[in-house]
Amino acid sequence: MTTSASSMDHDADGRAVDLVSQMTLAEKIQLVTGYMGIPIDAHGVPEGNRVLTPEMTPPPGAIGSDGFVPGIPRLGIPALHLAGAGAGVTSLVARPGGESVAFPSPLAQTATWNRDLVREFGRRLGDEARAQGVNVVLAAANNLAIEPRSGRNFEFHGEDPVLSGTLVREELLGTQDQGVVASIKHFAGNFQETGRFVLNSVIDERSLREGELLAFEIALTDADIGAVMTSYNKLNGDYTSESYYLLTEVLKDEWGYRGWVMSDWGATHSTVKSAMAGLDQEFPHAHWFGAALMAAVAEGTVPLDRLDDMNRRILRSIIAVGLLDDERPRPLPAVEANLATAQRIAEEGIALLKNSGVLPISPEFSGTIAVIGSHADVAVPAGGGSAAVTPIGGSPVPVDTGALPVFWLPDSPLRALKAAFPCAQVLFDSGDDVYSATRLAAESDVTIVFAQQVTQEHFDVPTLDLPDDQNELISQVAAIARTTVVVLETGGVVLMPWLNAVAAVLAAWYPGQRGAEAIAGIVSGRVNPSGRTPVTFPLSADDLPHREVFPMPPLAGQEGPVELTLVNMLTQQQGEFFDAVYDEGLLLGYKWYEAHGLDVAFPFGHGLSFTEFAYVGCNIVAARPDRIEVEVEIENVGSVAGAETVQLYATFPQTAPQTPRRLIGWAKLRLEPGVRGTAVVEVPLKLMSVWSVEDSRWRLPGGRFVIDVAASSRDVRLSREIDLEER
Numbered sequence: 260m261t262t263s264a265s266s267m268d269h270d271a272d273g274r275a276v277d278l279v280s281q282m283t284l285a286e287k288i289q290l291v292t293g294y295m296g297i298p299i300d301a302h303g304v305p306e307g308n309r310v311l312t313p314e315m316t317p318p319p320g321a322i323g324s325d326g327f328v329p330g331i332p333r334l335g336i337p338a339l340h341l342a343g344a345g346a347g348v349t350s351l352v353a354r355p356g357g358e359s360v361a362f363p364s365p366l367a368q369t370a371t372w373n374r375d376l377v378r379e380f381g382r383r384l385g386d387e388a389r390a391q392g393v394n395v396v397l398a399a400a401n402n403l404a405i406e407p408r409s410g411r412n413f414e415f416h417g418e419d420p421v422l423s424g425t426l427v428r429e430e431l432l433g434t435q436d437q438g439v440v441a442s443i444k445h446f447a448g449n450f451q452e453t454g455r456f457v458l459n460s461v462i463d464e465r466s467l468r469e470g471e472l473l474a475f476e477i478a479l480t481d482a483d484i485g486a487v488m489t490s491y492n493k494l495n496g497d498y499t500s501e502s503y504y505l506l507t508e509v510l511k512d513e514w515g516y517r518g519w520v521m522s523d524w525g526a527t528h529s530t531v532k533s534a535m536a537g538l539d540q541e542f543p544h545a546h547w548f549g550a551a552l553m554a555a556v557a558e559g560t561v562p563l564d565r566l567d568d569m570n571r572r573i574l575r576s577i578i579a580v581g582l583l584d585d586e587r588p589r590p591l592p593a594v595e596a597n598l599a600t601a602q603r604i605a606e607e608g609i610a611l612l613k614n615s616g617v618l619p620i621s622p623e624f625s626g627t628i629a630v631i632g633s634h635a636d637v638a639v640p641a642g643g644g645s646a647a648v649t650p651i652g653g654s655p656v657p658v659d660t661g662a663l664p665v666f667w668l669p670d671s672p673l674r675a676l677k678a679a680f681p682c683a684q685v686l687f688d689s690g691d692d693v694y695s696a697t698r699l700a701a702e703s704d705v706t707i708v709f710a711q712q713v714t715q716e717h718f719d720v721p722t723l724d725l726p727d728d729q730n731e732l733i734s735q736v737a738a739i740a741r742t743t744v745v746v747l748e749t750g751g752v753v754l755m756p757w758l759n760a761v762a763a764v765l766a767a768w769y770p771g772q773r774g775a776e777a778i779a780g781i782v783s784g785r786v787n788p789s790g791r792t793p794v795t796f797p798l799s800a801d802d803l804p805h806r807e808v809f810p811m812p813p814l815a816g817q818e819g820p821v822e823l824t825l826v827n828m829l830t831q832q833q834g835e836f837f838d839a840v841y842d843e844g845l846l847l848g849y850k851w852y853e854a855h856g857l858d859v860a861f862p863f864g865h866g867l868s869f870t871e872f873a874y875v876g877c878n879i880v881a882a883r884p885d886r887i888e889v890e891v892e893i894e895n896v897g898s899v900a901g902a903e904t905v906q907l908y909a910t911f912p913q914t915a916p917q918t919p920r921r922l923i924g925w926a927k928l929r930l931e932p933g934v935r936g937t938a939v940v941e942v943p944l945k946l947m948s949v950w951s952v953e954d955s956r957w958r959l960p961g962g963r964f965v966i967d968v969a970a971s972s973r974d975v976r977l978s979r980e981i982d983l984e985e986r
C-alpha cells in the first residue's frame with residue numbers, strides 16, 4: 260500500500276469519474292450523507308437538543324465509531340468508518356476492540372519539532388485504525404493555539420502556522436501511507452470552545468491568510484490529503500460549512516485541493532447554500548443532505564454536476580490511498596511498537612523549561628525522592644472530548660462523573676522513577692492534604708510535584724491557574740523542600756506563580772501512556788530533553804490580547820453567564836450569535852508579546868538541554884527561484900549527546916511595514932559531544948511573503964531581510980541579512 264498509494268493516485272481521478280457514471284441518484288446521495296457510527300440510544304438524546312438527535316442512528320453496518328457511511332457493494336465501494344484520532348484512535352463510547360494506545364497529545368507531538376517522528380506517529384495511527392476497522396481518521400486539528408484558555412489546545416499543534424501546518428502535514432501523510440484516509444480540521448477560525456456553535460470569528464483577510472489559513476495551506480497544498488472537516492463557528496459572517504470563499508475559492512480553486520469536505524458533527528445548516536459553497540458530505544445525520552439534497556437536485560437548485568463532484572471527490576480520496584483495492588486482512592494492533600513510538604514522542608516532546616542545575620539526578624542517587632500529586636502513583640492525565648482515547652489497560656483512576664472528569668491513562672511515574680533510581684527511596688503522597696505533602700517533602704532530598712490541568716472539548720478553562728489549589732500545594736512544598744522539581748501535565752499554558760521557588764520545571768503536556776517512562780528518563784538523564792514549547796507561556800493573563808475568552812451572551816430567559824456542565828453542554832452552547840473579534844490581527848502567539856515588548860515566562864521555541872550548543876556559522880544561499888537555503892553549523896560543546904532545534908525567524912524589510920517577525924523554518928539536529936554538524940533549512944519564499952489583499956496573492960516584499968538563527972524566539976545566536984527582489 261505504501262508504494263501503491265501515490266502511483267495509484269494518477270488514475271484515482273479517472274476511476275472516480277468512471278464509478279460516478281455508474282451510480283444511481285440514490286447511491287450518490289447515500290455517499291454524501293454520513294451518520295453517527297454509534298447507536299444514539301446508548302447516550303439518550305437530551306431534550307430539545309439540536310445536536311444529538313435520533314436521526315443520527317446509523318443504518319446497519321456501523322462499528323460504533325464517530326461516523327459511518329454505508330458502502331455500495333455492487334460497485335466495490337467500501338463502507339466508511341470514521342473515528343477521532345489526535346492522540347490515538349478514539350472510542351466515543353466503549354466499542355469492542357476500541358481500546359488504543361494513547362499517544363502524547365498533539366501539542367506534545369508538536370513540541371518535538373521532529374518531522375520524522377510525527378510522520379511515524381501518523382503511520383502508527385494508520386495501523387491502529389486499520390486494526391480496528393476504521394478507514395477514515397478524523398485526525399489532525401490544525402487550528403492555532405492562540406487562545407491559551409481554549410479547552411482544545413492539547414489537540415492543536417501550537418500557536419505558529421508554519422510549525423502547525425508542517426507537522427500536521429507529516430502526520431496526515433504518514434496515516435495515508437498506511438492506506439487510511441486522513442482528515443484535517445477544523446476549517447477554520449475556531450479558537451475557543453465557549454459558544455462554539457454560535458460564535459462568529461471576525462478576522463481581517465490578511466491576518467487570516469498569514470495566520471490560520473497559512474497553516475492549512477502548508478498542510479494541504481500538493482499533499483493529496485483525503486478529507487477536510489469544517490468547523491462549528493461562523494467566520495466573518497458565514498458558517499464555515501456554507502462559506503463559498505473558504506471551501507471553493509480558497510481551498511478547492513486556489514490551493515487545488517482535490518479531496519472532499521465534510522462538516523463537523525452537526526455543523527451543516529442548509530442544503531443548497533452548503534452544497535453550492537463546496538460542502539461535500541454532511542455529518543452526522545441525513546438532515547440537510549439525504550432526502551433534502553435529493554429534492555434539491557430534482558428541482559435543479561443543486562445541479563447534478565455538483566452532486567457528481569461531491570461523489571468524485573470522496574471516491575478519488577479513498578481510491579488514492581488504496582481503500583478500494585485493499586484486500587489485506589486487518590492487521591493485529593502493533594501494541595508494543597506503538598507504545599515504543601508513544602514513548603519516543605514523549606521523550607522528545609517534554610520540554611525542560613527551567614533547570615537550575617538539579618537535573619539530571621544521577622541514577623546512582625541513594626537519597627529520598629518524594630513524588631507528590633496527580634495520581635502519579637498509577638496514572639498520567641489526558642485531554643477529554645472527542646479526542647479522548649480509551650487506553651489499553653483502562654482507566655486506573657475512577658472518573659468523577661459529577662464534575663468535569665479528568666481522563667487518566669494507566670502509566671505510573673512513581674514506578675518509573677523507582678526503576679530509574681534503584682538505590683533511592685522513592686515515596687508517594689497524593690497531595691490531597693497539603694500538610695501531609697509538606698511533611699514528606701521536608702523529610703526528602705528531592706521533591707517532584709506532579710501538577711495536572713483538566714482540559715477538554717466543549718469547555719475552556721476559566722483561568723490559566725492550575726486547578727484544585729495546586730499552586731498553593733506547590734508553593735507550600737517548595738517553601739519547605741530542599742529541592743523541588745515540578746512536572747506539569749497540562750493541556751497547554753499555565754501560570755507559574757511559584758516559579759522562582761522551584762529548581763526545575765518540566766512541561767510534559769499530556770504525555771501519553773508511556774509518559775511516565777519518558778519523565779523518569781529525563782529526570783535521571785537517560786534521556787537528554789529536546790522538546791521546545793510550541794506555545795508562549797505568559798507571565799500574566801493581563802498580557803494576553805484578550806483578558807478573557809469571548810463570553811456568550813446570556814441565554815433567553817436566563818440571567819448572567821452561561822453555566823456549562825457535562826449534561827447541558829450541547830444545549831447551553833447555543834443561543835444568540837456573538838462576535839469574537841480577533842483584533843490582534845497579525846500578532847498571533849509570540850508575535851503579540853514581541854510587538855508589545857512584554858516579558859514572558861517562557862518564550863515560544865524555548866526548551867533546555869543537558870548539553871550546550873555553540874552556533875558556529877551560517878550561510879544563506881538563494882538556492883532556487885522559489886526558496887532560500889540556510890545552512891547553520893552548530894557544535895555540541897557539552898559532555899553528553901543531545902539534539903538542538905535550530906530555528907529561523909525573519910524580520911521583514913522596510914517595504915513590508917507592520918509585518919511581525921516570524922518563524923520561517925527549523926531543523927532538529929542530534930549530535931554527539933564534541934561533534935559539529937550542519938542544519939540545512941529550506942525556506943519556501945512564500946513563508947517570507949505577505950498576503951496582498953489588493954491583488955489576492957502572496958507578494959514577496961523586496962529589500963533586506965534579517966534572518967535570526969535562534970535557539971528560541973527570544974534566544975538569537977546569529978543574524979544574517981539577505982536582499983531579495985520583490986515579486
Ligand code: BGC
Nearest residue numbers: 325343397444445523524645
Ligand atoms: C468535534 C470533531 C470531531 C467530531 C466527531 C466534534 O464535536 O469537533 O473534532 O471529529 O465531533 O467526533
